[in-house]
Amino acid sequence: MVHQAAIPPTFGVESIFEGGPPRRLTALARLPSPIAPNATVRAVLTFGIAWIPLAVLVAIDIVLGRPGVLYSFVEDIGVHARYAIAAPLLVLGHVVCARRLGRIAYHFQVSGLLGEDDQRRVREALEATRRRVHSLWAEAIVILLVYSQVAVIVMLEPQILRQAAWQVAPDAGGLSPAGWWHGVVSVPLLLALLLGWLWRIANWAWFLREVSQMNLRLVSAHPDQAGGLGFLSQSVRAFCIVGMGLGAIVAGRFGYVYRHDLATPFTNLLLIGGVAALAMTLAVGPLLFFMRPLMQSWRQGALEYGVLASEMGVQFERSWFSGDERPMLSEPDFSAAIDLYQVVSNVYSMRFIPVDPRSLLMLAAATLAPFVPAMFLSMPAQMVIGELKALLF
Numbered sequence: 204m205v206h207q208a209a210i211p212p213t214f215g216v217e218s219i220f221e222g223g224p225p226r227r228l229t230a231l232a233r234l235p236s237p238i239a240p241n242a243t244v245r246a247v248l249t250f251g252i253a254w255i256p257l258a259v260l261v262a263i264d265i266v267l268g269r270p271g272v273l274y275s276f277v278e279d280i281g282v283h284a285r286y287a288i289a290a291p292l293l294v295l296g297h298v299v300c301a302r303r304l305g306r307i308a309y310h311f312q313v314s315g316l317l318g319e320d321d322q323r324r325v326r327e328a329l330e331a332t333r334r335r336v337h338s339l340w341a342e343a344i345v346i347l348l349v350y351s352q353v354a355v356i357v358m359l360e361p362q363i364l365r366q367a368a369w370q371v372a373p374d375a376g377g378l379s380p381a382g383w384w385h386g387v388v389s390v391p392l393l394l395a396l397l398l399g400w401l402w403r404i405a406n407w408a409w410f411l412r413e414v415s416q417m418n419l420r421l422v423s424a425h426p427d428q429a430g431g432l433g434f435l436s437q438s439v440r441a442f443c444i445v446g447m448g449l450g451a452i453v454a455g456r457f458g459y460v461y462r463h464d465l466a467t468p469f470t471n472l473l474l475i476g477g478v479a480a481l482a483m484t485l486a487v488g489p490l491l492f493f494m495r496p497l498m499q500s501w502r503q504g505a506l507e508y509g510v511l512a513s514e515m516g517v518q519f520e521r522s523w524f525s526g527d528e529r530p531m532l533s534e535p536d537f538s539a540a541i542d543l544y545q546v547v548s549n550v551y552s553m554r555f556i557p558v559d560p561r562s563l564l565m566l567a568a569a570t571l572a573p574f575v576p577a578m579f580l581s582m583p584a585q586m587v588i589g590e591l592k593a594l595l596f
Contacts, residue, residue, distance in 0.1 A: 219305035219329060220407060221297055222337040224345035224399035225392070242298040246291035253286035253389045260381035261369050275368035276381075278462065280580055282367075284455025284573065286389050292448035293396040303441040304407055307434060308332070311414055316431055321417040328413045332406050341402055349394045353386065364390075393452075400445060407438075408489035415492040423504025423553055424546045430500045432493055432557040439486045439562040446482035446570035453478040454573035458581035475574060482570040483563065490557055497555045504550040512547040515540055 261276045276282070311317060311325050335341065356363055365371050370382035378386060420431070427433025457474045460466045519540050 216309040217302040217305045219308060219333045220301040220336055220403050221305065222333075223403055223406075224342050225395040242295050245297075246294045249294045249392070250287060250291050253290045253392050254283070256384050257282065257286070257369075257381050257389065260379070260384055264369065264379060264381065269373060272369040272379075272381075279367050279369070280458035280462065280577065281455035282385070284451045284458070284577070285393055288573065289448045289451040289455075290393050290396060292444055292451065293393075293400060296400070296445045296448065299444045300441040301403060304403075304438060307438050307441075308407075308410055310434055314431065314434070316420050317417060318420075324417060325414060328410055332410045335409075336403060336406050345395055345398045345402065348398060349391045352394060353391055357386070404485055404489065408492070411435075411489045412492045415496060419496050421496060421500040423500045424508060424549045426549055428549060428552050428559075429554050429557040430497055432497070433559070435490055435493070435557040436559045436562045438490070439558050440565055442482065442486035443566055443569035446486070446566050447572060449482055450478055450570040451573040454577035457574060458577040461578070461581040475571065479567055479570055482566055486566055487556065487558055487563070493557055494555050497553065497557070501550070501553045501555070504553070508547045508550045512544060515543050 258276070261272055264272050308329060312322050317325060364378065364382060364386045370379060370385060371377075372379045372382070422431050425431045425433070429435070453474050457471075460470055460474070
């Protein structure tokens with residue numbers, strides 16, 4: 204029986220993970236139209252804050268007599284990837300990914316996997332999770348961490364913010380206006396978005412850990428091959444947009460490395476393999492809390508259904524190999540045996556992590572997709588086509 208326990212009407216299901224740092228940015232969702240009517244507008248606003256001022260300030264520099272900064276800015280693939288692509292994608296993820304995580308979390312209450320007492324505990328866990336995600340303390344800590352990181356970079360590695368000509372002042376003694384905006388606004392904004400997602404994922408993992416310790420009514424023969432937890436694989440697909448944002452950041456660095464002839468097999472492996480592994484870890488890592496209950500369900504189910512399958516097999520062979528001729532088409536034994544063995548097959552095919560290969564493939568494809576345009580922008584087209592052909596032939 205499915206229990207329809209409802210969340211108290213103090214908040215919506217989709218808002219559980221949608222808020223959080225940077226709160227002032229996500230709060231735009233609550234402003235009246237036409238300021239920020241939807242996620243697309245919020246992503247455009249992020250683009251307008253992080254990237255457009257850089258282009259405008261560089262254009263002003265050109266007008267003031269520094270035409271050389273144009274080429275420097277245009278060829279800076281990393282800046283365009285981070286602030287024109289990755290930052291807006293991470294904002295879109297607030298709606299696309301965070302809302303789906305909220306719906307998935309709520310599904311534990313209506314899935315029939317929990318008794319009434321555990322449903323109450325899930326409701327309390329949802330409320331606690333939402334409070335933490337939306338915490339003003341988390342907002343303050345993220346802002347403090349972001350500007351602390353920027354300050355440390357400026358003190359220890361000041362050249363990091365002056366790597367390109369468009370970032371350097373005409374006298375080469377400091378930062379240009381575009382360089383200042385990059386260091387004071389664009390970099391902190393991107394760091395805040397990344398830390399905000401780490402905070403959401405940490406709370407998502409905490410919630411799943413709480414649920415995994417409850418008395419789950421797992422069904423080892425469930426057709427989703429995850430004991431009834433197959434719906435959690437949707438969370439991996441939900442992270443595709445976040446993975447694409449991470450991929451865009453690293454792809455920008457990939458393009459820079461190739462454009463300046465710094466690429467080696469090790470850097471390729473580090474950048475491409477590293478970001479793919481990071482995306483998989485962030486998306487799949489929280490699901491590992493269910494390994495123990497799934498393994499326990501599999502062990503019990505394998506024993507119980509194994510006995511049932513053996514008994515059915517003995518009866519079937521005794522019935523059909525006893526030497527008596529029987530009309531095969533009129534006997535239900537075959538269909539009954541097939542049905543039972545299909546159920547038993549589900550038990551033995553049970554996955555210990557509630558995620559399917561297709562979801563993993565989708566996440567990997569989304570994460571690595573930004574590398575394709577980065578390759579065409581940083582390498583000769585014939586070289587890129589040759590590399591792609593080498594993968595296929």
